[in-house]
Amino acid sequence: MKVYINGKFHDRADARISVFDHGLLYGDGVFEGLRIYHGRVFKLGEHIERLYRSAKAISLDIPMSIEEMQDAVIETVEVNGKEDGYIRLVVTRGEGRLGVDPSSCRRATVIIIVSDIQLYPEEYYEKGIAIITASSRRMPSDTLDPRIKSLNYLNNILAKIEAEQAGCLEAVMLNREGFVAECTGDNVFIVRDSELLTPDPCHGALDGITRRFVMELAASAGMRASEAAITRYDLYTADECFLTGTGAEIMPVIRIDGRTIGSGKPGRITRMLTERFRRVISEQHGLTV
Numbered sequence: 001m002k003v004y005i006n007g008k009f010h011d012r013a014d015a016r017i018s019v020f021d022h023g024l025l026y027g028d029g030v031f032e033g034l035r036i037y038h039g040r041v042f043k044l045g046e047h048i049e050r051l052y053r054s055a056k057a058i059s060l061d062i063p064m065s066i067e068e069m070q071d072a073v074i075e076t077v078e079v080n081g082k083e084d085g086y087i088r089l090v091v092t093r094g095e096g097r098l099g100v101d102p103s104s105c106r107r108a109t110v111i112i113i114v115s116d117i118q119l120y121p122e123e124y125y126e127k128g129i130a131i132i133t134a135s136s137r138r139m140p141s142d143t144l145d146p147r148i149k150s151l152n153y154l155n156n157i158l159a160k161i162e163a164e165q166a167g168c169l170e171a172v173m174l175n176r177e178g179f180v181a182e183c184t185g186d187n188v189f190i191v192r193d194s195e196l197l198t199p200d201p202c203h204g205a206l207d208g209i210t211r212r213f214v215m216e217l218a219a220s221a222g223m224r225a226s227e228a229a230i231t232r233y234d235l236y237t238a239d240e241c242f243l244t245g246t247g248a249e250i251m252p253v254i255r256i257d258g259r260t261i262g263s264g265k266p267g268r269i270t271r272m273l274t275e276r277f278r279r280v281i282s283e284q285h286g287l288t289v
């Protein structure tokens with residue numbers, strides 16, 4: 001494995017950054033998780049755009065252009081010879097003095113890791129998963145806008161620990177008002193009367209790239225797909241529920257807080273969207289944007 005750090009490639013064991021990097025000291029930075037399918041980076045342009053927007057929102061200057069970043073990602077994939085895998089793109093505030101003040105950090109640190117993806121077993125996609133509602137709430141959007149994909153995941157980690165302690169893979173996080181925001185590393189959708197509904201980013205959801213893509217797939221199948229204020233009642237009484245994310249793709253949910261969702265099996269619309277999603281993936285080839 002070769003890891004890209006600030007324009008140079010390092011072997012995995014030598015891929016190191018300073019202990020004075022504010023990404024480590026304060027979680028001061030932004031990141032993206034991307035997928036490589038059949039040698040092509042999926043939705044590279046969208047991920048890079050979100051990265052630069054996240055950086056702008058936290059006033060972090062990325063020391064390279066969007067085109068240079070795209071080239072660096074593609075080069076790292078090529079150097080690692082990966083046809084299928086996962087890319088972690090991280091930009092931290094960089095090395096600075098102890099103390100929160102970011103002005104002591106002279107240059108952002110850019111890291112690109114290309115690795116294998118730890119996919120959920122196929123069985124979960126066939127049978128669906130059970131999830132819980134976490135008591136840890138999503139950070140209020142007026143505190144940290146959920147559209148910023150920042151290195152501050154402690155809130156989500158606390159919810160993930162709750163999921164694990166309950167024997168589940170994922171947990172739904174609510175916002176301060178009690179509306180459904182998202183899961184710890186995935187967006188959430190429900191199907192109600194053949195319509196797709198997902199929380200608006202203003203309720204605490206990341207503007208997920210898989211989420212957007214699934215909404216496009218639904219629209220192209222003639223379905224209505226919209227953002228809505230969703231409560232736990234809506235989850236429990238939904239016809240279908242599924243999660244979306246770069247790692248998970250589309251994961252059916254069949255139980256929430258002990259309530260069976262729909263028939264207790266992955267629903268018709270969830271299966272149709274999964275099939276369309278997989279068809280698009282299987283058709284893409286070549287290392288392009």
Ligand SMILES: Cc1ncc(COP(=O)(O)O)c(C=O)c1O
Pocket residue numbers: 033156182183184185186187206207208209210211244245246247
């Ligand atoms: C908190 C959170 N929500 C949602 C998602 C899904 O977003 P995407 O589809 O862009 O991977 C992720 C994954 O990165 C995430 O970390």
